[in-house]
Amino acid sequence: MRIAVQVEPAAGSTPEVEYTWDADTEILSAQLTPHVAADGMSGSVGLEGSDGSWVILDVAAGTINGVEVAVWPDVRKLPSLSPPAAIEEARVVVPSRRSQPEIASLEMATRMFAEADATQRTYHFRLGKPRGARTIRLARDLLLDVDEKSQISGLWLLNVPPCPTES
Numbered sequence: 001m002r003i004a005v006q007v008e009p010a011a012g013s014t015p016e017v018e019y020t021w022d023a024d025t026e027i028l029s030a031q032l033t034p035h036v037a038a039d040g041m042s043g044s045v046g047l048e049g050s051d052g053s054w055v056i057l058d059v060a061a062g063t064i065n066g067v068e069v070a071v072w073p074d075v076r077k078l079p080s081l082s083p084p085a086a087i088e089e090a091r092v093v094v095p096s097r098r099s100q101p102e103i104a105s106l107e108m109a110t111r112m113f114a115e116a117d118a119t120q121r122t123y124h125f126r127l128g129k130p131r132g133a134r135t136i137r138l139a140r141d142l143l144l145d146v147d148e149k150s151q152i153s154g155l156w157l158l159n160v161p162p163c164p165t166e167s
Contacts, residue, residue, distance in 0.1 A: 002108065002149070002151040002152075003045055003047075003094070003106065003108055003151060003152045004095070004149070004150055004151050005092050005093060005094055005095075005144075005146060005150055005151070005152060006040075006092070006093040006095055006150065007088075007090050007091070007092055007093075007136060007146060007150065008090060008091045008092075008093060009090060009091065010089040010090050010091055011091055014089070014137060014139060014140055015032040015033055015034060015035075015138070015139040015140070016032070016033050016139060016140050016141075017030050017031070017032055017033075017139045017140055017141040017142050017159075018030070018031050018033060019141075019157075019159075019160055019161055021161070021163050021164050023163075023164040023165055026072065026163055026165060027068060027069065027070055028068070028069040028157075028160065028163070029066065029067070029068045030066060030067045030068075030141075030142055030157060031058075031065070031066045032064070032065050032066060032138065032139045032142065035060060035063070035065045039061070039062050039093070039095075040059070040061065040062020040063070040093045040094050040095045040096055041059055041062060041094050041095065041096045041106075042059060042060050042061055042062075043059055043105045043106070044056050044057065044058060044059065044105050044106075045057040045059055045094065045105075045106045045107075045108070046105070046106070046107040046108070047107075047108055047110060047112065047125075047127060047152075048107060048108065048109045048110070048112075049073045049110065049111065049112030050109065050110070050111050050112070051073050051074065051112070052071060053071045053072060053073035053112050053114070054069070054070040054071040055067065055068070055069050055070070055112070055125055055155065056068045056070055057094075059094045062093040062094055062095065062096075063091070063092070063093065063094070064092060064094065064138055064144070067142065067155065067157070069157075072114065073112050073113065073114045073125075074114070075114045075115065075116050075120075075123070076113070076114065076115045076116070077115075077116055077117075077118060077120070078115055078116070078117060078118070079117075079118055080117050080118065081115060081116060081117040081122045081124060082117075082122070083122070083124075083135060083143055083156050083158065084135045086134075086135065087135050087136070087137050087143060088134060088135065088136045088137065089136075089137055090136045090137070092136055092138060092144055092146070108127075110127045110128045111127070111128055111129065112125060112126070112127055113125070113126040114126075120160065120162070120163075121158075121159055121160050121161075121162075122156070122157070122158055122159075122160070123156070123157040123160060124154060124155070124156050124157075125154060125155045125156075125157075126145075126153070126154045127152060127153050127154055127155075128153060131147050131148075131153060132147065132148055133145040133146055133147045133148075133153045133154060134146055135154075135156070141157065141158040141159045141160075142155075142156065142157060142158070143155070143156035143158070144156075
């Protein structure tokens with residue numbers, strides 16, 4: 001299953017991101033404020049890596065309003081990692097499925113790769129096989145990669161605070 005989205009012109013100001021860590025489980029949550037509403041599904045979109053990792057997108061009224069990294073994939077650490085220079089200011093809508101509009105939860109099994117910079121303040125999750133994509137700003141520190149078929153192909157978390165369990 002692929003997670004298709006609609007890319008629309010940006011509307012309003014760019015939301016902020018509030019990161020929180022659960023020190024016991026090392027779950028990272030990113031919540032967007034203010035929440036922006038569109039016309040689409042409400043529920044969760046689970047991205048399950050073939051290694052058992054989980055990234056969950058919290059979708060409300062068609063808009064991604066939060067991200068949770070519930071089970072971490074192996075993270076490849078790079079000396080530096082920067083998002084693409086060209087970032088589009090746009091709004092991303094997760095539409096309801098016409099055939100099943102009552103469905104409030106989607107799961108997609110895929111290959112998931114995670115990479116981070118040396119300080120682990122920037123994370124990039126790549127979904128599926130590498131492919132061309134454009135990068136769209138969902139919030140000040142949250143970016144989404146969308147491929148040429150308007151399917152989610154990656155996610156960027158920027159300026160992530162350190163995990164409280166790290167020494």
